[in-house]
Amino acid sequence: MKKIFLLIPYLLLLIDAPAYAQQDPQFSQYNFNKLAFNPAYAGMRQAFCVSTLGRQQWTGFPGAPKNLLLSTDLFLRSFGGVGLVLINDQLGFDRTNIVKASGSFHLPVGPGTLGLGLEASAIQKTMGNAWVYNDSGDPSIPMNGASSTIWDMGLGVYYQVEKQLFFGISTTHIPQNIFKYNSGSSSTAFHTTRRHYFLTAGCSFNVTPEIDLQPSLLAKTDASATQIDFDVIALWRDFVWAGGSYRLTDAVVVMAGIQRMVGEKSTLKIGYSYDITTSSLKNYSTGTHELFISICTPIPDKPRNTSHRDVRHMWE
Numbered sequence: 001m002k003k004i005f006l007l008i009p010y011l012l013l014l015i016d017a018p019a020y021a022q023q024d025p026q027f028s029q030y031n032f033n034k035l036a037f038n039p040a041y042a043g044m045r046q047a048f049c050v051s052t053l054g055r056q057q058w059t060g061f062p063g064a065p066k067n068l069l070l071s072t073d074l075f076l077r078s079f080g081g082v083g084l085v086l087i088n089d090q091l092g093f094d095r096t097n098i099v100k101a102s103g104s105f106h107l108p109v110g111p112g113t114l115g116l117g118l119e120a121s122a123i124q125k126t127m128g129n130a131w132v133y134n135d136s137g138d139p140s141i142p143m144n145g146a147s148s149t150i151w152d153m154g155l156g157v158y159y160q161v162e163k164q165l166f167f168g169i170s171t172t173h174i175p176q177n178i179f180k181y182n183s184g185s186s187s188t189a190f191h192t193t194r195r196h197y198f199l200t201a202g203c204s205f206n207v208t209p210e211i212d213l214q215p216s217l218l219a220k221t222d223a224s225a226t227q228i229d230f231d232v233i234a235l236w237r238d239f240v241w242a243g244g245s246y247r248l249t250d251a252v253v254v255m256a257g258i259q260r261m262v263g264e265k266s267t268l269k270i271g272y273s274y275d276i277t278t279s280s281l282k283n284y285s286t287g288t289h290e291l292f293i294s295i296c297t298p299i300p301d302k303p304r305n306t307s308h309r310d311v312r313h314m315w316e
Contacts, residue, residue, distance in 0.1 A: 024172060024196050025067040025089045027055060028245060028253045028273040029292045030218050031231065035071050035083050037198045037220075038170035039102035040117030040158035042073045043081015049073055051294035058277065058285035063092035073102070075299045080106035080115060093128030104158070112161035117170070119156075124149040125179050125191060146181035146190050165203040172196045194222045202231075210237050229253075241271075251275040251288065266297040 058064035073083035083102040104117040156170030173193040180187040202216025233243030245253035257271030275288035
């Protein structure tokens with residue numbers, strides 16, 4: 001645990017500007033959503049999990065970001081896990097749809113499990129025509145709107161010691177492909193993806209027999225702007241959690257949720273967070289709402305099959 005928190009001063013050195021220009025959608029409840037930015041997380045819960053998350057950012061601000069995410073991942077005992085993530089991102093008249101397919105290879109390392117992940121994805125971006133401009137003849141502005149689809153890929157590494165600590169590094173948009181639209185007889189670029197890097201770490205420890213404290217952090221950068229989230233969540237009796245988060249230069253977040261058994265084995269989790277904007281946008285918005293729901297069913301161990309030719313030797 002101490003080693004994880006020793007990373008914090010080094011992460012702070014990465015900060016050079018607010019991250020308003022980052023392209024990937026951000027989520028306050030990222031601890032329940034690691035597959036969205038790290039493919040190595042697929043199958044790490046040793047279960048079949050389905051999750052959905054909706055986010056309304058900067059409520060009351062015209063054209064503010066709206067995000068909807070659906071993810072599922074499956075633990076495969078033979079090699080690791082696979083996952084699928086669908087994301088819809090809206091920002092003004094800019095619409096982005098993302099489909100990610102992930103695979104993770106798991107290796108036992110020390111007391112925990114190391115995941116090595118790869119994702120392949122398709123990104124479809126559509127821009128409307130509600131432009132406000134000074135130069136109507138600028139060829140870089142798609143006056144009548146534009147739509148384009150590109151392929152993408154990402155890599156990740158994730159290590160965890162179950163219910164004790166985790167650490168992950170990943171990158172998205174490795175090819176840095178360009179969206180283009182047809183303008184007359186040629187194609188014109190209207191958007192370029194930027195490579196993003198993510199580092200996440202956290203741990204869990206008992207402060208009382210009934211309460212687990214779970215601090216964590218997420219650092220994200222596109223090499224020109226960096227942002228870090230610091231979280232602390234208290235889980236009571238494996239049933240109710242509450243906590244807070246601080247996103248540098250952007251927001252203070254309060255969050256709470258519950259988890260309970262559904263049926264004989266599945267676990268249902270429901271969480272809500274509210275971002276209190278601390279940047280200059282606080283004068284124009286009433287905060288950010290985010291709702292998270294997931295259900296996980298553990299993958300049982302395969303039964304061990306044995307055979308004997310003689311019942312007298314069964315227990316030898």
